[in-house]
Amino acid sequence: MTIKDVAEYSGVSISTISRVLNNHPDVREEVRAKVLAAIKELHYVPNSSARDLVKTQSDAIGIVVRGVENPFLTSVISSIEKAISNAGYTMVIHQIGTEDDEVSAGAGLVRSKRLCGLILLGGRFDYTPGQTATIEVPFVCCTYTNSFGSLDKKSYSSVFIDDYAEAYKAVKLLIENGHRKIAILLGATDDHSISELRYKGYCDALSDAGIEFDESLIERTQGYSMKKAYDSTKRLYARRDDFTALFAISDSMGIAAIKALHNLGVRVPDDCSVIAIDGIEVSKYTIPALTTLIQPRKLIGHEAVRILVDVIKGKKNCQLRVETELRIGETVAPPK
Amino acid sequence: MTIKDVAEYSGVSISTISRVLNNHPDVREEVRAKVLAAIKELHYVPNSSARDLVKTQSDAIGIVVRGVENPFLTSVISSIEKAISNAGYTMVIHQIGTEDDEVSAGAGLVRSKRLCGLILLGGRFDYTPGQTATIEVPFVCCTYTNSFGSLDKKSYSSVFIDDYAEAYKAVKLLIENGHRKIAILLGATDDHSISELRYKGYCDALSDAGIEFDESLIERTQGYSMKKAYDSTKRLYARRDDFTALFAISDSMGIAAIKALHNLGVRVPDDCSVIAIDGIEVSKYTIPALTTLIQPRKLIGHEAVRILVDVIKGKKNCQLRVETELRIGETVAPPK
DNA sequence: TAGAAAACTGAAAACGTTTTCAGTTTTCTA
DNA sequence: TAGAAAACTGAAAACGTTTTCAGTTTTCTA
Numbered sequence: 001m002t003i004k005d006v007a008e009y010s011g012v013s014i015s016t017i018s019r020v021l022n023n024h025p026d027v028r029e030e031v032r033a034k035v036l037a038a039i040k041e042l043h044y045v046p047n048s049s050a051r052d053l054v055k056t057q058s059d060a061i062g063i064v065v066r067g068v069e070n071p072f073l074t075s076v077i078s079s080i081e082k083a084i085s086n087a088g089y090t091m092v093i094h095q096i097g098t099e100d101d102e103v104s105a106g107a108g109l110v111r112s113k114r115l116c117g118l119i120l121l122g123g124r125f126d127y128t129p130g131q132t133a134t135i136e137v138p139f140v141c142c143t144y145t146n147s148f149g150s151l152d153k154k155s156y157s158s159v160f161i162d163d164y165a166e167a168y169k170a171v172k173l174l175i176e177n178g179h180r181k182i183a184i185l186l187g188a189t190d191d192h193s194i195s196e197l198r199y200k201g202y203c204d205a206l207s208d209a210g211i212e213f214d215e216s217l218i219e220r221t222q223g224y225s226m227k228k229a230y231d232s233t234k235r236l237y238a239r240r241d242d243f244t245a246l247f248a249i250s251d252s253m254g255i256a257a258i259k260a261l262h263n264l265g266v267r268v269p270d271d272c273s274v275i276a277i278d279g280i281e282v283s284k285y286t287i288p289a290l291t292t293l294i295q296p297r298k299l300i301g302h303e304a305v306r307i308l309v310d311v312i313k314g315k316k317n318c319q320l321r322v323e324t325e326l327r328i329g330e331t332v333a334p335p336k
Numbered sequence: 337m338t339i340k341d342v343a344e345y346s347g348v349s350i351s352t353i354s355r356v357l358n359n360h361p362d363v364r365e366e367v368r369a370k371v372l373a374a375i376k377e378l379h380y381v382p383n384s385s386a387r388d389l390v391k392t393q394s395d396a397i398g399i400v401v402r403g404v405e406n407p408f409l410t411s412v413i414s415s416i417e418k419a420i421s422n423a424g425y426t427m428v429i430h431q432i433g434t435e436d437d438e439v440s441a442g443a444g445l446v447r448s449k450r451l452c453g454l455i456l457l458g459g460r461f462d463y464t465p466g467q468t469a470t471i472e473v474p475f476v477c478c479t480y481t482n483s484f485g486s487l488d489k490k491s492y493s494s495v496f497i498d499d500y501a502e503a504y505k506a507v508k509l510l511i512e513n514g515h516r517k518i519a520i521l522l523g524a525t526d527d528h529s530i531s532e533l534r535y536k537g538y539c540d541a542l543s544d545a546g547i548e549f550d551e552s553l554i555e556r557t558q559g560y561s562m563k564k565a566y567d568s569t570k571r572l573y574a575r576r577d578d579f580t581a582l583f584a585i586s587d588s589m590g591i592a593a594i595k596a597l598h599n600l601g602v603r604v605p606d607d608c609s610v611i612a613i614d615g616i617e618v619s620k621y622t623i624p625a626l627t628t629l630i631q632p633r634k635l636i637g638h639e640a641v642r643i644l645v646d647v648i649k650g651k652k653n654c655q656l657r658v659e660t661e662l663r664i665g666e667t668v669a670p671p672k
Numbered sequence: 673t674a675g676a677a678a679a680c681t682g683a684a685a686a687c688g689t690t691t692t693c694a695g696t697t698t699t700c701t702a
Numbered sequence: 703t704a705g706a707a708a709a710c711t712g713a714a715a716a717c718g719t720t721t722t723c724a725g726t727t728t729t730c731t732a
Contacts, residue, residue, distance in 0.1 A: 287623050
């Protein structure tokens, strides 16, 4: 079932079919109707390989993501997919390993699949001009971090939250509640961007409040999983049982920490307050409900696609910083 | 940067380049090495549009899914993506609306993108032979339900759990703990497959235990969201405050129900036991931890891809039923 | 060492579109 | 109503691969 069959069936040339398909104005209304009828009749669907070949570009947007485990990222992907569908594009997901370079992966994907755009999702991003791998299409860096190698900001688009500032905000809230012994639960240290930036926000919030830095209140897990966060919290508590508040860098970790504290006989928030960043749905329904800074996941995905499509259509690159919003739960209270 | 450039650069014809690319044996080792070096040197990546065009098929597997909201499905998608990558294919996700027909959508996608296979994910599936839309490639129906229209089972592949039997199992566990007044929290009734089948399992478990059916213990939410489940639980409790156990058809709904009960002053499991089906990660860390039947999400995604790839390679269709596994949490206890 | 077989290589056709260019038909203007 | 302009249409080239077929080179056998 090719354009040729449709042409034969409707008695015009394939050029005309193509013109109808592409909404070219140079087709008589009568002919257009006849062709559309034939297309419907025959259940004809254009072969996008052929189309992409001659157009030297497809209508596919690629997503490069390092690991789809993360419930936060999955939810961003979900909103990206929705936005891409709505905009009439298709989505190709490419998952890379921890060790892979997302720029090379993305560049290869673009060339192979003739993508018209790329979204790089949630990683540490290092793109240096003059690098051997070059992304030849518009792309949006949609990720936790606003750092972007040594590349000029104007030459790419991004959607991000300011990890430093948001962490600062969270810790400040604890301080304002009267806490001074504030522990922090960090993720893997090999992923510089997020843990490092949020850690810095934590440190500065403390020092701005005149609170002395205390190494033993820093707990680094070896990843972001709930299991690791649970174990880390227990390890932290074994070392120090006197902190009155805990800042977890993600909701999942926060939830796991609360469970660990609960099992240790520590009541939240009476004995220890907990705050996190993410705002995933389930944290509204934990007992107690988690106090957290909501990352606007829907907005992030949606805006990433909007910006990308704009750039594809010729608009300028754009850097969009989105802000979190505090969701007051039941896990923060003044210390006793 | 095309195959032609590589041919020129390495001093052989494009046919030879193609043969190297496709691991055709008829190439001298020396030439092969030279060509591979050239490919690397030039960062050449084959144009898959052209390749797909002549092969009349791509290496892409399509996923048709109705709504990516569901955390359970997202996690299946994640494992599907991993398996697809590992098998050397690419993944194209297509999301459809509530009203869309997944067979037509899939069939169109296949023809347009020249997919080599299709996975239909988590819906009510109705595929009748002789239907106008026909899926022309191997496909796997990877979904909650094992019902599949009037199509002969042998003519398609599937990975499923037996919703009826699993619900029966869950309710039976409550009965074995001594419960007789067991409420059920169902999802939207417009989605026949899952709610209906699990509801049937609930009914039969009760009647097999000689427990009389009680309409007022049935609560139907208008969807599967946590918010709706929370409200529904409150509505249920307003109607009947004497049930000693609750069966929620998903973990998310179960977690929301526990929160609602907690806010109503009902202690779980002391005053009311709760059991659910899904086994998402977070239910291990709620307080109390949810007792649930774990759906092997990783296995489901992984097996769906394995089966699909097998069928693509010429093997027979295969129906795989997977079983849930009980995860004993802290939400089931005998009634007082 | 001659001849046959095996190994290797290249030219050309084909996949199904879009688009350019030239040609034909229709509509409009004076 | 003749001529010009506008509207419409089709033939053919092109996109970048794979694959067939024929041809050339190398290796083997007697």
